[in-house]
Structure formats: structure tokens, C-alpha cells
Amino acid sequence: MMHWLIKGARVVCPTQQIDAQMDLLAQNGQITALGHNLPADGARVVDADGLLLTPGFVDLHTHLGDPNREDRETLESGAAAAAKGGFTTVLMMPDTEPPLDNAPTVAQAVARGRQADVHVLVAAALTKGLAGNDMTEFHALKAAGAAVFIQPDGTVGNSGLLRRSLQYGRGVVPFIAEQPRDSSLIDDGLMHEGDNSTYLGIKGIPALAEVVTVSRDLLLAEETGSPIHLSLISSAAAVKMIADAKARGVPVTCDVSPQHLVYTDAALENYDVNYKLMPPLRTVADREALRQGVLDGTIDCIVTNHTPLTPEEKDVEFSLAPYGALGLETAFALLYTHWLHDEPEHLATVIAALSSRPARLLLQPAITGDLLPGNPADFVLIDLQRSKTVTAGELASMSKNSTELNATLQGWPAATFVAGKPVYASGELAWLAG
């Protein structure tokens, strides 16, 4: 196996509180040294002067079309998109066709995932058929390789079932997750309820639809003492409620998407279906609260909610278009361009929210999200100066439903290493991939 000496990069490793120009030595798939003026010791030298070197990103919310919706995304195209975006680990959502709600399908997905260029972990369905009525076989799914149990695009409406799931699942997996939203408050809403929904004549989804369910979930987690993970928080009120719960020791964690940290409901101005997301993009005040939540740790991690959809199903009448957008390839560049470029002091925190913080939630020894010697050599080199316009043709995903389509963004991954192997490289480092 090739050894690599990455020379002279600006190394940012939040868990070690490192932000300095250093060298990194990777041997036999592991990080073996991090320091100044390291000797090559038979390793191939990569001149990384001017590049940022961070832990590989870990995405806890990736939708793939594999199996049976390979027109949206295959395992291979999804992994390529991940590598291109600097993600070395993705947690695959169970909403495939059929859903990953039984041991054989989970085992098959886990086995398939091992063939990918990046680490593909599998989240199993929390309820049978993701229908929200019956618990799946937690122990069998765990034995088949499930990392966590999740209801990826919705709430377990039955509070009794969620309570029993938390009680029964405690200790089986690190956490049980759902996306908090009350469907009766969503009703036939399609975007955030506010001034812009009035302007656009689109029925609104009040922030309350999220907050009501967050409130219930926090009470259930508090009472059962069983960790719950709330996927895709979108409102200031929910952030505050979660912060209060954490302060009194409730075992809750949560995440947010890059889009919700950058855009608001004003992005829907021209009925661009790519901005039709669930939960919906909300107001400037919500966005600021979400950013603050990431910075103060109330929000544990940033997840892409990568949702590939074909043009035929996505680019239709606004009310008929399914929710979701791609995320893996552009997540970092989006955050850098619209947030970190102007507030560089938050770079290390955002990198932690993309790497070590999500990794920590998984409780898997091989997924660490940091650059500590002895750990797997999962890392990414990023060119913060590079500017690029996102085009449909250039995306690695099979689908093209990106919120960043035709936008020019700055701060792109230049090379991504998984277990010491370059899985993506571009520009001056393109030779790595060859």
C-alpha cells in the first residue's frame, strides 16, 4: 500500500485543537505522524502548500437510490459525489426500494457498501416499511450491521410506539433518529409559512410543525433516558428548546443541513423546485439561530440530506415536485462561500461539525473524524482559493437537483483520502487519482 507524506498544508484538526502548517504522514492506511518537517521515509510526497488539510467529512444523512432507483443514484455515483465533496464516510438512509427494514436487506446493503470508495454505513429503518406502525427487529438489524435506526423523512406519529422504541432500543445502537414534524400542522403546506409564502401564494408550513414534535421527542428522551437524534432542525424555536433540554441533561443530539445554514425562504422567489426542501428553508432569524446552534454545540453536526431526484420527477409543477436536493458535492464550498469566507474564525468549529462531531455520535472505532496518529487515514485537502461554477454536466451524481446549480462557489476539495487511498483528486493534484 502506498505511503503518503502530505507536506506543508494548513492542518485543522478540531479534536486536537490544531490549526497550523504541518506535515502528515500516512502509512498502510493509517495516520502515523503529524508534525513539522517530517522525513519522507519512503512515502510519496504531496506538496500541499496553500491547501487546507482536515479530517474527512462524515455525513449522517445520505439518500442513495441503490437498490432499485439507480436512475437517481447508484452506490458508485453516490460514493464519487461524496469523495468529491470531501466526505470519507456516509450513513446511508434506509428509504431504498424496498426499505432497509429487515436483516437480509440490511446485510446486503452493508456488504454492497464495503465495495464503495468511501465508508458507507447503513442506517436501518426504525419502523417496518418506514410506515410508522411497528418496530423493526432491532437486534437482528444490529447483528446484520445497522449503525443506527432512523425514520429518515418523517416522524413516528404514534408517541406510544416511539416511547417503546426508545425503551426497547436503548443500548442496542448509539441512537434512534427521526425528523420531527407534525403532519397535521404541515397540512398541505409546501414552504415556510411567512411573508414569502403569502407573496408566492404557496401554502405555508409553520415552524410550529417542527417545534411541537421536538417538544414531544425531548420529553420522551428525558423520560426514557434513551438517546434520540433529531434530524434536520430548521427553526430558531427548536434550537432553543434543544439547548434547554441539553442543559438539563436530556440525551438528545441533532443536525442541520448546509442549505438551512445558508439560504432562506426568499430562495423560492422564482418557484425553483430545487429549493423545495423538507423541512423548508425558513427566515433569516432562523438561519442565524441555526448557525449559532452549530457554533455553541447545540446542533451537533451538519448533514447533507443528499437526496438525488431525476429531472423528470423533480422539475415539474412546484406543488407536485418531491422534496430534496443534492448535497454531498457542494456542502463545504457552499458553507465556505456564504459563511466561513466572511467569518473565518468559525472554520474549525464548522469542520468539527462536519467530521469529529458526527463521527463521535456513531460510536464506531474506525470512524473518528480526526487526524490523531493511529487513526485511519481519512482526510481531505481543500483549496480555499479555488472558485468554480457548478454545472449539471460536471456533477458526479446521477441526478442534477442541486441548489447550487449555476452558482459560483469558492473553497473546493482538491483531494480526498480514504484509509490512505486517494479516492478523488483534481487540479494540480489530479496525478494522485491516476
Add this chain to the structure above:
Amino acid sequence: MQRNLLDLRTLGKAEIELALNTAEACKQLFDRPVRKVPTLRGKVLVNLFYEPSTRTRTSFEMAGKWLSAEVVSITAAQSSVVKGESIKDTARTIQALGADYVVIRHSSPGVPYLLARTINARIINAGDGTHEHPTQGLLDMFTIKERFGRLAGLRVLIVGDILHSRVAHSNIWGLRTMGAEVAVCGPPTLLPSGLAELGVDVYTNLDEAIQGVNVINVLRIQRERQNSVYFPSLREYSRLYGITRAVLDRVGPDVLLMHPGPANLGVEITEEAAEDERSVVHGQVTNGVAVRMAVLYLLGGGEHDALVD
């Protein structure tokens, strides 16, 4: 004027004024012995209606014909997804058939924007879901202006389901742009957020709302829109918000009563009120043709003066 007429919210004062003045000139054509003018000869106007409509579609048909355009009306299946044919595909087909103007009505807000992004024909929004109905807004403003000689400074009350009414939305944006005072009144569940911030006076009590108004525009209560979810019953709605002759009498002899039609007589408006001399419910239809002629003419790049000559 812009290429397309998609909404009134982003239309400027000068553009609305031009449209209203042009409509006045168009209306004068009605009194000529030969009404037809050759302005759009050789042009193709396609009415693409995904929702049933008689008066708006007919109004556009008449407007196109009096301008000598070739007019084709298509009533399409409700949902393209159900039908298995995408609306973009339909639009491209219509363009390939030579459409210069596409008048689109659809139940999903934003569809006119989707069409404007997809094809080059000029797009006119004839009602998109609960978003806007710009030509109805222009027609209402035209009718008010015809009666009072101005829009600025008038107080216009819109009564009913403001949340779901594209007519209400186009009226609110247009009237605010033209300097009229706008008040709305309806059950709290049918009033969208953010109106007060736009300078619209919001009422839930009809008696308070009618104080000092010049115009009352009554919206249709759409039984098919499951309004039971928003208020308990039509009877209760009618009792609280129905416009009767007694209500008109409380406002005064000069109030102008409007309704975009078709009215649910006995629900949001009584027949007695609709037939009252203060009502222009029927006069609005003729004005609709004039306004739509003006819009077609202006989107085609026509000069106001050329039409008058």
C-alpha cells in the same frame, strides 16, 4: 412592458398605468361599427387551461379574436403527472406548433414561471393556484378607476378567503402599487401572515372593516376547497361575512360592489346585493375583454398611441 405577465406584485406603477390606459382605448373600440383591429394578425394565441374556467377563457378568446389573432383553446387534464405527460413537454409542443402567446391557468402556483423558463412564447398568467390572477387584478382596478376616475386615495375592502384567493393577492399588490388604501376582512384562519407589514389593514369584524370604504370586493367562497377546515359552516360564514343590501346601506349610496364571479348567491353575497345598482358584478365582464386586449397588445411590443390611432 415586460415580456410576460406573471404577477402584479413585481409590476411597476408606470406599467400598470399603461395597461389601464391602453385598456381604456381598447374599450372604445367596442363602440365602433367594426370592432376587429388587425394588430395581432398572423399571431397565434393558445389558451392552456388546466382548471375549468368559462369567463376567463372566453374573455381571452374574445380579446385575441378582436385583435385578429388565431386563437386555440386547450383544456388539459388536471395533473400532468397523473397523465404521464410533463407540463414542460406540453409547453414545448405548443411552442413547436407556433404559439406566440400562451395564456396559462393551473392549480399549482408558479406554473407560469416554469413555462416562462421553458419556452420563448409570451406567457400570461390566467390564475396559478393560490398565487395570482394578474389580469383579474387589472380588470378590477380598471373598473374602480372607470367609476371613480382614480385609484390613489380610495379605500378598497376585500372580503373573504384572502389566504387562498389569487384574485385577492393580485388586487392587494396592484392597488398598493397604485396608492389605494387596502383593507381585508375574513375569518382569522383565512388571513395570511405578513399583510399588516405591507400596509394592509386587517379586520375580522365586517362592521369595523366597512367603515369609510369606497369599494367592496367580495371573494368567492370555494366550497370545493374544503373550507370546513377553516371555519365551521357556510351558514356561520354567511352570517358573519355575507354581503347584503343592509351592509351596503350601512356604507352609503356611493359604494362600489364587486365580485370576480362566479358568485355563490346566498353565501358570500345575497342576490339582492349582487343585483343592487351599486353592484358592477356584470359590468366587469366587458372590462375583462378590454383589459386582456390591452395586455396582449402591450406584451406584443405595441405602442399605446398606435392603437388609439
